Amino acid sequence: MNFSYSYTFPIAGPNKIPRFKKWAAEHAPEIEVSLPPQVPVKSNAMTIRVKSPEDRNVLVDRMKKIEF
Numbered sequence: 001m002n003f004s005y006s007y008t009f010p011i012a013g014p015n016k017i018p019r020f021k022k023w024a025a026e027h028a029p030e031i032e033v034s035l036p037p038q039v040p041v042k043s044n045a046m047t048i049r050v051k052s053p054e055d056r057n058v059l060v061d062r063m064k065k066i067e068f
Contacts, residue, residue, distance in 0.1 A: 005056045
């Protein structure tokens with residue numbers, strides 16, 4: 001199965017990937033994600049890829065209340 005669905009969300013500051021990994025391990029460990037190799041510090045968004053639209057919807061719902 002491929003990571004065919006993407007989700008772009010706002011995230012600012014340095015160390016975006018490690019911060020997201022930590023959050024995902026705590027709040028969505030059952031969802032497999034594919035992360036970009038790097039994200040520029042000046043970028044204000046990050047796109048991740050997931051395997052299904054259901055996984056994407058779960059992440060969207062869980063991320064509504066947080067701030068990275």
